[in-house]
Amino acid sequence: MDFEAVAKYSALHLKPAGLTLQYGTAGFRTKAGHLDHIMYRMGLLAVLRSMKTKSTIGVMVTASHNPEEDNGVKLVDPLGEMLTSAWEEYATCLANADEQEIQSILTEICQKEVVNLHLHASVFIGRDTRPSSEKLSQSVIDGVCALGGQYHDYGLVTTPQLHYMVCCQNTQEHYGKATVEGYYQKLSKAFGELTKQACSSGDGQRYLKIDCANGIGALKLKEMEHYFPKNLLIHLYNDGTKEKLNHLCGADFVKVHQKPPLGLDLKPNERCCSFDGDADRIVYYYNDTAGHFHLLDGDKIATLISTFIKELLIKIGQSLKMAVVQTAYANGSSTRYLEETMKVPVHCTKTGVKHLHHKAQEFDIGVYFEANGHGTVLFTNAAEEKIRHMAKEEKDNQKREAAKRLENTIDLINQTVGDAISDMLVIEAILALKGLTVQQWDAIYADLPNRQLKVKVADRRVIDTTDAERRAVTPSGLQEKIDELVKTYRLSRAFVRPSGTEDVVRVYAEADTQENADSLAYEVSLAVY
Ligand code: NG1
Ligand code: ZN
Structure with missing residues (x-):
């Protein structure tokens, strides 16, 4: 193939001298002003990936919970999953190449991966509400066009909506219709079916306050609102009309600071939740009558959902294997509760949803959540088929009803990736069906007090970890110091x-009291210097 157009367009998207970036946990992320060439080059790479997989590939322009001035980009693989790791390396290589190297790197990727450049390529593009996102997504489009690919620009969508579109497109719409309306219809239908059964057991209207982090979640919830059944009343706060994206609000702020967001007035015992900037994370919370703040994070969500599913699995009497996947950030109490009380196997992986996602795929049903509220549930095709078959054909009424609930849960969950809108509907449905208040849900187990800190160091890469990031192997002596510090507290853990x-x-510590968790985290952060 002749790369003439590639060179022509490259000249419009020059790389700032001396800038090196890496395709990290969530793609590329940095100040928006440094990303133009990255976007263009990811457009190029998406075309090659599409040709290689003979599928539609997604490109999402977002920096999630990071400040409004930042931006980022990630590629979405054919079934809506994160880009496979070998291609992350190509992405990094292409991103850091000098102008004149671009063509040879493209050729090298094509040779290594046996990409046929004459094949048709299709790329779906989406973006969040950052002021820089529109222009950056145009640069992605330039990249796609430079290699003769076709694109569909979905414009403003949540990250999980773009993942959903890609999956729908590549499953010949078996997963759903590849439009935002299709997404709303699929989710609202499943939610309506699930909660219909709750209404008949006497539950009334549900009222939920949502902090939208001044991001895309607000726009999409407004669009979706009229699809909701009348039994769910949502009130949106931080809808982006007044304040800055993610500023003192959103799921990450609430989780890290363990306090309510600005702009949402928290009345005692009211159930509230926060989305993050691209609506793939969610956390719940409430203030009790004494004014104490209670956070229900990804661990509490995983517990609620896995308990619900396990109860239904027992009812349908099928031996489907379910497990929960967490990271080192999971609260120790959640792991203990799941393993010891619920008898659900728990696995720990490295941080980053792709690691959790892969692990969760090993089970018939894999529930995965990061403590920060990013997560979903995966069902194997065989498990899904078994459940759908029982929901239709099972003679035993009770078993059939339980299977129907599971079937509606499957349809309500966005299996491609963590999705704040879908997770919120799953949680609301479960609370309604089980007749649980947010306080009762919170009381299932008590979190160990914990603290997360950030430490700025000259080169963070000197720290290398093992055992799903729970132990540091380098620099030498660091882990021994942490072990010593941990020993001086009760019920403690740190990494x-x-x-x-x-x-x-990042430093994480938990201990018997908040004071102790705080001081352990502080002492560990001193050991990092
Ligand atoms: P890093 O910055 O690697 O800790 C953060 C989150 C991850 C994940 C990614 C992508 C924590 C402690 N870390 O990763 O869980 O969500 O961002 O958004 O919350
Ligand atoms: Zn996010």
Whole structure:
């Protein structure tokens, strides 16, 4: 193939001198002003990936919970999953290449991966509400066009909506219709079916306050609202009309600071939740009558959902194997509760949803959540078929009803990736069906007090970890110091790891009291210097 157009367009998307970036946990992320050439080159790469997989590939322009001035990009593989790791390396290589190297790198990728450049290529593009996103997504389009690919620009969509579109397109719409309306229809139908059964057991209207992080979630919930059944009333806060994206609000802020977002007035015992900037994470919370803040994070969500599914599995009497996948950030109490009380196997992987997602695929039903509220549930095709068959054909009424609930749960869940809208509907449906208040849900187990800190160091890569990031192997002596510190507290645990999305080292500690968790985290952060 002649790369003439590639060179012509490249000249319009020049790389700033001396800039190197890496395709990290969540693609590329940095200040928006440094990303134009990256977007263009990811457009090129998406075309090659599409030719290689003979499928539609997604490109999402977003920096999720990061500040409004940042931006980022990630590629979405054919079934809506994150880009496979070999191609992450190509992405990094292409991103850091000098102008005149681009063509030879493209040729090298094509040779290595045996890409036939005469094949048709199709790319779906989406973006969040950042002021820089529109222009950056145009640069992606330039990249796609330079290699003669076709594209569909979905414009403003949540990250999980783009993943959903890609999956629908590549499954010949078996997964759903590849439009935002298709997404709303699929989810609202499943939610209506599930909660219909709750209404008949006497539950009334549900009222939920949502902090939209001043992001895309607000726009999409407004579009979706009229699809909802009348039994769910949502009130949107931080809808982006007044304040800045993710500023003192959103799921990440609430989780890390363990306090309510600005702009949402929290009345005692009211059930509230926060989305993050691209609506793939969700956390719940409430203030009790004494004014204490209670956070229900990804671990509480995983517990609620896996308990619900396990109860239904027992009812249908099928031996489907379910497991929960967490990361080192999971609260120790959640792991203990799941393993010891619920008798659900728990697995720990490295941070980053692709690791959790892959692990979860090993089970008939894999529930995975990061503590920060990013997660979903995966069902194997065989498990799904078994459940759908029982929902239709099973003679035993009770078993059939349980199978129907599971079937509606499958349809309500976005299996491609964590999805704040879908997770919220799953949670609301479960609470309604089980007749649980947010306080009762919270009381299932008590979180161990914990603290997360960030430490700025000269080079965060000097820290290397093992055992799903729970132990540091380098620099030498660091782990021994952490072990010593941990021993001086009760019910304690601590670890450090370099962030994959920010230039910091993250410190996590938990202990018997908040004071102790705080001081353990602080002492560990001193050991990192
Ligand atoms: P890093 O920066 O690698 O800790 C953060 C989150 C991840 C994941 C990614 C992508 C924590 C502690 N880390 O990664 O869980 O969500 O961002 O958004 O929350
Ligand atoms: Zn996000």
